[in-house]
Amino acid sequence: MYCFPTKIPSGEYWMRKLFDFKCPDGHITEELVELEATVRCDCGLDAQRILSPIRCQLEGHSGDFPGAAMKWIREHERGAKVSSE
Numbered sequence: 001m002y003c004f005p006t007k008i009p010s011g012e013y014w015m016r017k018l019f020d021f022k023c024p025d026g027h028i029t030e031e032l033v034e035l036e037a038t039v040r041c042d043c044g045l046d047a048q049r050i051l052s053p054i055r056c057q058l059e060g061h062s063g064d065f066p067g068a069a070m071k072w073i074r075e076h077e078r079g080a081k082v083s084s085e
Contacts, residue, residue, distance in 0.1 A: 021047035 016032045023029075023041035028050070031039045041047040058065040060072025 019049050020052040022050045023047040 016034055018030055018032050021029050021031055021039050021041070023043060023045040025041075025043055025045060027041050027043055027047070029039075029041060029047065033039065037049050038046045039049075058068035060068035060070075063069045
């Protein structure tokens with residue numbers, strides 16, 4: 001979710017957020033909204049706000065994430081063995 005300040009006519013700023021919405025036909029769209037839980041899809045149906053999965057990968061080279069660091073070491077040692085053969 002990303003937040004974007006939007007200036008309204010009174011001169012104040014409101015935070016608008018970028019959410020994913022899915023309609024009953026399965027279309028997924030992104031909309032920049034304030035608080036709405038539903039928006040109108042391009043197909044004309046009401047789309048409900050959904051929680052979208054994010055893809056993240058923990059970096060392993062710093063040691064901040066022990067499991068990822070051990071995996072990083074294991075993969076690099078395995079790569080060194082293969083390249084030395």
